[in-house]
Amino acid sequence: YTPRAQQMWQYEKKQYIRAEKTIDEILALDNGRLESADPNKTGTKFDYTDEVDRFAGMFRISSNDYTISSLPVMVSGGQKSQGAKVVLKQIGLARFAQFLSAIQLRWANLQCVRVTLTPSKGVPDMWKIDLDFRYYY
Numbered sequence: 001y002t003p004r005a006q007q008m009w010q011y012e013k014k015q016y017i018r019a020e021k022t023i024d025e026i027l028a029l030d031n032g033r034l035e036s037a038d039p040n041k042t043g044t045k046f047d048y049t050d051e052v053d054r055f056a057g058m059f060r061i062s063s064n065d066y067t068i069s070s071l072p073v074m075v076s077g078g079q080k081s082q083g084a085k086v087v088l089k090q091i092g093l094a095r096f097a098q099f100l101s102a103i104q105l106r107w108a109n110l111q112c113v114r115v116t117l118t119p120s121k122g123v124p125d126m127w128k129i130d131l132d133f134r135y136y137y
Contacts, residue, residue, distance in 0.1 A: 029058070029102055046107060046135055048084040055103045065089045073137070080137040083113075088129040090120065096129055109136045 048070040056066055070084040088096060104110055113132045120126040 026105065029106060046110070048082070048133070048135070051103060051107065052086055055099055058102065059095050059099045061088065061091060061095065061099065065091065082135050082137070084133045084135075086131040086133065088127075088131070090126055091129060092125045093127065096127070100131070107135065111136070
């Protein structure tokens with residue numbers, strides 16, 4: 001049992017170190033996340049314009065290079081949700097992936113329902129990307 005226990009201990013230590021790095025990355029993106037963990041505090045209210053602006057700025061996406069069109073809040077089957085369309089006009093795939101990953105990591109109730117990629121003619125790795133989002137309250 002001792003060799004197996006030592007192997008498991010080493011494995012658990014490696015997992016802990018990886019988890020610490022992930023936590024640091026999350027806190028670098030949103031250091032206020034620990035504050036909202038208090039159940040006595042009200043959570044931050046989601047707003048498409050504020051969040052898309054914030055994450056676009058984080059990944060150096062110019063405000064001229066995207067548009068946001070949000071829909072009114074709807075209730076279906078007792079579940080409140082709000083949709084929005086975001087169009088990223090000229091963006092590389094790596095930056096797009098970072099943007100999408102970060103905003104969905106921060107807002108767990110935000111789902112990207114559809115993505116449409118249209119390549120820019122004559123320019124490598126430059127895309128127009130249409131995103132349909134749905135946020136569940």
